[in-house]
Amino acid sequence: DQQVKQNSPSLSVQEGRISILNCDYTNSMFDYFLWYKKYPAEGPTFLISISSIKDKNEDGRFTVFLNKSAKHLSLHIVPSQPGDSAVYFCAASDLHSGGYQKVTFGTGTKLQVIP
Amino acid sequence: EAGVVQSPRYKIIEKKQPVAFWCNPISGHNTLYWYLQNLGQGPELLIRYENEEAVDDSQLPKDRFSAERLKGVDSTLKIQPAELGDSAVYLCASSSVETGQPGELFFGEGSRLTVL
Numbered sequence: 481d482q483q484v485k486q487n488s489p490s491l492s493v494q495e496g497r498i499s500i501l502n503c504d505y506t507n508s509m510f511d512y513f514l515w516y517k518k519y520p521a522e523g524p525t526f527l528i529s530i531s532s533i534k535d536k537n538e539d540g541r542f543t544v545f546l547n548k549s550a551k552h553l554s555l556h557i558v559p560s561q562p563g564d565s566a567v568y569f570c571a572a573s574d575l576h577s578g579g580y581q582k583v584t585f586g587t588g589t590k591l592q593v594i595p
Numbered sequence: 596e597a598g599v600v601q602s603p604r605y606k607i608i609e610k611k612q613p614v615a616f617w618c619n620p621i622s623g624h625n626t627l628y629w630y631l632q633n634l635g636q637g638p639e640l641l642i643r644y645e646n647e648e649a650v651d652d653s654q655l656p657k658d659r660f661s662a663e664r665l666k667g668v669d670s671t672l673k674i675q676p677a678e679l680g681d682s683a684v685y686l687c688a689s690s691s692v693e694t695g696q697p698g699e700l701f702f703g704e705g706s707r708l709t710v711l
Contacts, residue, residue: 587635
Protein backbone atom coordinates (compact mmCIF):
# COMPACT_ATOMS: atom_id res chain seq x y z
CA ASP A 481 0.00 0.00 0.00
CA GLN A 482 1.77 3.08 -1.28
CA GLN A 483 0.72 6.01 0.88
CA VAL A 484 2.60 8.65 -1.12
CA LYS A 485 2.34 8.53 -4.89
CA GLN A 486 4.14 10.37 -7.63
CA ASN A 487 2.52 9.28 -10.85
CA SER A 488 4.87 11.07 -13.22
CA PRO A 489 8.29 9.38 -13.34
CA SER A 490 9.76 12.18 -15.45
CA LEU A 491 9.20 15.75 -16.57
CA SER A 492 10.99 17.97 -19.10
CA VAL A 493 10.73 21.75 -18.98
CA GLN A 494 12.41 24.57 -20.86
CA GLU A 495 14.71 26.84 -18.88
CA GLY A 496 12.84 29.88 -17.57
CA ARG A 497 9.45 28.17 -17.60
CA ILE A 498 7.51 26.78 -14.66
CA SER A 499 8.03 23.21 -13.43
CA ILE A 500 5.10 21.60 -11.63
CA LEU A 501 5.65 18.34 -9.80
CA ASN A 502 2.65 16.54 -8.38
CA CYS A 503 2.09 14.19 -5.47
CA ASP A 504 -0.92 12.39 -4.02
CA TYR A 505 -1.29 10.76 -0.62
CA THR A 506 -3.78 8.50 1.09
CA ASN A 507 -3.08 8.83 4.81
CA SER A 508 -5.08 11.68 6.33
CA MET A 509 -2.93 11.47 9.49
CA PHE A 510 0.06 13.01 7.75
CA ASP A 511 0.82 16.36 9.36
CA TYR A 512 3.83 17.54 7.35
CA PHE A 513 4.65 17.24 3.69
CA LEU A 514 8.15 17.62 2.33
CA TRP A 515 10.04 17.72 -0.92
CA TYR A 516 13.53 16.33 -1.23
CA LYS A 517 15.89 16.82 -4.15
CA LYS A 518 18.43 14.22 -5.24
CA TYR A 519 21.33 14.59 -7.63
CA PRO A 520 23.01 11.46 -9.09
CA ALA A 521 25.39 9.70 -6.70
CA GLU A 522 24.29 11.90 -3.82
CA GLY A 523 21.82 11.44 -1.00
CA PRO A 524 18.47 13.26 -1.00
CA THR A 525 18.51 16.77 0.47
CA PHE A 526 15.59 18.58 2.05
CA LEU A 527 14.12 21.31 -0.15
CA ILE A 528 10.88 22.66 1.31
CA SER A 529 8.02 21.55 3.54
CA ILE A 530 4.49 22.51 4.47
CA SER A 531 2.38 21.90 7.52
CA SER A 532 -0.99 20.23 7.02
CA ILE A 533 -2.69 23.31 8.47
CA LYS A 534 -1.43 25.51 5.64
CA ASP A 535 -2.17 25.53 1.93
CA LYS A 536 0.92 27.28 0.60
CA ASN A 537 4.55 27.74 1.50
CA GLU A 538 7.01 29.71 -0.56
CA ASP A 539 10.81 29.81 -0.48
CA GLY A 540 12.41 31.76 -3.28
CA ARG A 541 11.72 30.04 -6.59
CA PHE A 542 10.06 27.09 -4.86
CA THR A 543 6.42 27.01 -3.76
CA VAL A 544 4.53 24.05 -2.36
CA PHE A 545 0.74 23.94 -2.53
CA LEU A 546 -1.39 21.62 -0.42
CA ASN A 547 -4.98 20.63 -1.18
CA LYS A 548 -6.10 18.55 1.78
CA SER A 549 -9.56 17.80 0.47
CA ALA A 550 -8.02 16.26 -2.64
CA LYS A 551 -5.07 14.77 -0.72
CA HIS A 552 -2.81 16.39 -3.28
CA LEU A 553 0.27 18.56 -3.16
CA SER A 554 2.44 20.12 -5.80
CA LEU A 555 5.84 21.76 -6.05
CA HIS A 556 6.20 24.74 -8.35
CA ILE A 557 9.61 25.90 -9.50
CA VAL A 558 9.68 29.22 -11.29
CA PRO A 559 11.71 30.08 -13.18
CA SER A 560 13.25 26.67 -13.79
CA GLN A 561 17.02 26.52 -14.15
CA PRO A 562 19.29 23.78 -15.55
CA GLY A 563 20.69 23.25 -12.04
CA ASP A 564 17.21 22.19 -10.94
CA SER A 565 17.58 19.00 -13.00
CA ALA A 566 17.37 16.23 -10.41
CA VAL A 567 15.02 13.63 -8.97
CA TYR A 568 12.40 15.14 -6.66
CA PHE A 569 10.90 13.00 -3.93
CA CYS A 570 7.62 13.90 -2.32
CA ALA A 571 7.45 12.81 1.32
CA ALA A 572 4.97 12.95 4.14
CA SER A 573 5.36 12.56 7.85
CA ASP A 574 3.12 11.72 10.77
CA LEU A 575 3.77 12.14 14.46
CA HIS A 576 4.63 9.12 16.57
CA SER A 577 5.48 8.75 20.23
CA GLY A 578 8.36 10.77 21.56
CA GLY A 579 7.93 13.51 18.99
CA TYR A 580 9.20 11.32 16.17
CA GLN A 581 8.03 12.22 12.68
CA LYS A 582 7.89 9.05 10.58
CA VAL A 583 8.67 9.95 6.98
CA THR A 584 7.21 8.09 3.98
CA PHE A 585 8.65 8.77 0.53
CA GLY A 586 7.13 8.68 -2.93
CA THR A 587 8.86 7.07 -5.90
CA GLY A 588 10.29 10.30 -7.29
CA THR A 589 9.97 12.43 -10.41
CA LYS A 590 13.01 13.08 -12.56
CA LEU A 591 13.02 16.69 -13.69
CA GLN A 592 15.06 17.75 -16.69
CA VAL A 593 15.38 21.46 -17.37
CA ILE A 594 16.45 22.05 -20.94
CA PRO A 595 18.69 25.09 -21.59
CA GLU B 596 29.60 21.17 10.10
CA ALA B 597 30.30 17.72 8.67
CA GLY B 598 27.40 15.87 7.10
CA VAL B 599 26.47 12.23 7.34
CA VAL B 600 29.39 10.09 6.25
CA GLN B 601 28.96 6.64 4.76
CA SER B 602 31.41 4.03 3.55
CA PRO B 603 32.06 2.32 1.28
CA ARG B 604 30.50 4.33 -1.55
CA TYR B 605 30.46 1.30 -3.83
CA LYS B 606 30.69 -2.41 -3.16
CA ILE B 607 30.57 -5.33 -5.57
CA ILE B 608 30.32 -8.83 -4.14
CA GLU B 609 29.24 -12.27 -5.22
CA LYS B 610 26.03 -13.73 -3.88
CA LYS B 611 26.24 -15.49 -0.53
CA GLN B 612 29.11 -13.26 0.56
CA PRO B 613 28.78 -10.94 3.57
CA VAL B 614 28.89 -7.15 3.33
CA ALA B 615 28.91 -4.33 5.86
CA PHE B 616 28.15 -0.63 5.58
CA TRP B 617 29.24 2.03 8.03
CA CYS B 618 27.64 5.35 8.89
CA ASN B 619 28.71 8.33 10.98
CA PRO B 620 25.79 10.71 11.60
CA ILE B 621 25.86 14.45 12.12
CA SER B 622 27.27 15.29 15.53
CA GLY B 623 24.51 15.67 18.09
CA HIS B 624 21.85 13.86 16.06
CA ASN B 625 20.35 11.23 18.32
CA THR B 626 18.20 9.61 15.66
CA LEU B 627 19.83 7.48 12.97
CA TYR B 628 18.13 5.70 10.08
CA TRP B 629 19.05 3.13 7.50
CA TYR B 630 17.04 3.33 4.29
CA LEU B 631 17.01 1.07 1.25
CA GLN B 632 16.58 2.62 -2.18
CA ASN B 633 15.91 0.34 -5.11
CA LEU B 634 16.26 1.61 -8.66
CA GLY B 635 13.34 3.85 -9.59
CA GLN B 636 11.93 3.81 -6.09
CA GLY B 637 11.94 6.13 -3.10
CA PRO B 638 13.86 5.43 0.09
CA GLU B 639 12.27 2.79 2.33
CA LEU B 640 13.01 2.63 6.03
CA LEU B 641 14.90 -0.43 7.27
CA ILE B 642 15.65 0.56 10.85
CA ARG B 643 15.61 3.59 13.12
CA TYR B 644 17.76 4.16 16.19
CA GLU B 645 17.17 6.55 19.06
CA ASN B 646 20.64 6.78 20.57
CA GLU B 647 21.77 3.15 20.80
CA GLU B 648 18.28 1.63 20.87
CA ALA B 649 16.65 0.22 17.74
CA VAL B 650 13.10 1.54 18.14
CA ASP B 651 11.71 0.61 14.71
CA ASP B 652 13.14 -2.41 12.90
CA SER B 653 9.89 -3.79 11.58
CA GLN B 654 11.04 -3.53 7.94
CA LEU B 655 14.47 -5.09 8.49
CA PRO B 656 14.72 -8.63 7.04
CA LYS B 657 16.15 -10.16 10.18
CA ASP B 658 17.11 -13.49 8.63
CA ARG B 659 20.01 -11.90 6.77
CA PHE B 660 20.22 -8.26 7.85
CA SER B 661 21.56 -6.96 11.13
CA ALA B 662 22.47 -3.53 12.43
CA GLU B 663 24.07 -2.03 15.47
CA ARG B 664 24.74 1.39 16.85
CA LEU B 665 27.26 1.00 19.61
CA LYS B 666 27.64 3.98 21.96
CA GLY B 667 24.82 5.76 20.16
CA VAL B 668 26.98 7.33 17.45
CA ASP B 669 28.32 5.30 14.50
CA SER B 670 26.24 2.52 13.04
CA THR B 671 26.91 -0.58 10.95
CA LEU B 672 24.47 -2.40 8.69
CA LYS B 673 25.38 -5.96 7.74
CA ILE B 674 24.00 -8.40 5.21
CA GLN B 675 24.94 -12.06 5.49
CA PRO B 676 24.58 -13.79 3.13
CA ALA B 677 23.86 -11.32 0.33
CA GLU B 678 21.36 -12.23 -2.39
CA LEU B 679 21.00 -10.89 -5.92
CA GLY B 680 17.91 -8.92 -4.89
CA ASP B 681 19.92 -6.98 -2.31
CA SER B 682 21.52 -4.90 -5.06
CA ALA B 683 20.46 -1.35 -4.18
CA VAL B 684 21.63 1.85 -2.57
CA TYR B 685 21.77 1.82 1.22
CA LEU B 686 21.24 5.27 2.64
CA CYS B 687 22.03 6.41 6.15
CA ALA B 688 20.31 9.48 7.57
CA SER B 689 20.21 11.31 10.86
CA SER B 690 17.94 13.86 12.47
CA SER B 691 17.35 15.81 15.64
CA VAL B 692 14.05 17.04 17.05
CA GLU B 693 15.91 20.14 18.25
CA THR B 694 17.06 21.29 14.81
CA GLY B 695 15.62 21.33 11.32
CA GLN B 696 12.04 21.09 10.11
CA PRO B 697 9.67 18.34 11.28
CA GLY B 698 10.43 15.33 9.12
CA GLU B 699 13.72 16.77 7.86
CA LEU B 700 16.30 14.08 7.43
CA PHE B 701 19.98 14.56 6.63
CA PHE B 702 21.19 11.85 4.28
CA GLY B 703 24.62 10.56 3.49
CA GLU B 704 25.71 9.91 -0.09
CA GLY B 705 24.73 6.26 0.12
CA SER B 706 26.48 2.94 -0.38
CA ARG B 707 25.71 1.30 -3.71
CA LEU B 708 25.74 -2.49 -3.48
CA THR B 709 25.96 -4.76 -6.51
CA VAL B 710 25.52 -8.48 -5.92
CA LEU B 711 26.70 -10.71 -8.78
